[in-house]
Amino acid sequence: MRVYLTIIYFLIHYYMNLNTFAAAFAIAMGVIIPAFSIGRIGAKAVESIARQPEAASKIQLNMILAAAFAEGLGIFTFVIAILILNK
Numbered sequence: 001m002r003v004y005l006t007i008i009y010f011l012i013h014y015y016m017n018l019n020t021f022a023a024a025f026a027i028a029m030g031v032i033i034p035a036f037s038i039g040r041i042g043a044k045a046v047e048s049i050a051r052q053p054e055a056a057s058k059i060q061l062n063m064i065l066a067a068a069f070a071e072g073l074g075i076f077t078f079v080i081a082i083l084i085l086n087k
Helices: 002-014 018-051 053-085
Strands: none
Touching (some): 018 053
16 A cells, blocks of 8 residues: 555656646546446436336436436536646
8 A cells, every 4th residue: 555655646746736636636536426326326226117117207317317417516527627727
């Protein structure tokens, strides 16, 4: 673990400034978190449809809305990263 921290420290201090690191971290979290969220939304929607097939249209509509909001969070973090880089 100490080796990884040393490598990260070296990369931050010698190859990029703190703004670049913050933007890279924001983009990484903006990709990972919505991807995880959309995966969970899809899994729970399929599970719900399997339990109540007659409610499939309502569940599908709510799933699409929730996925759109999760994706909006990813786009928002991308915009924040761009703002950090242009500071």
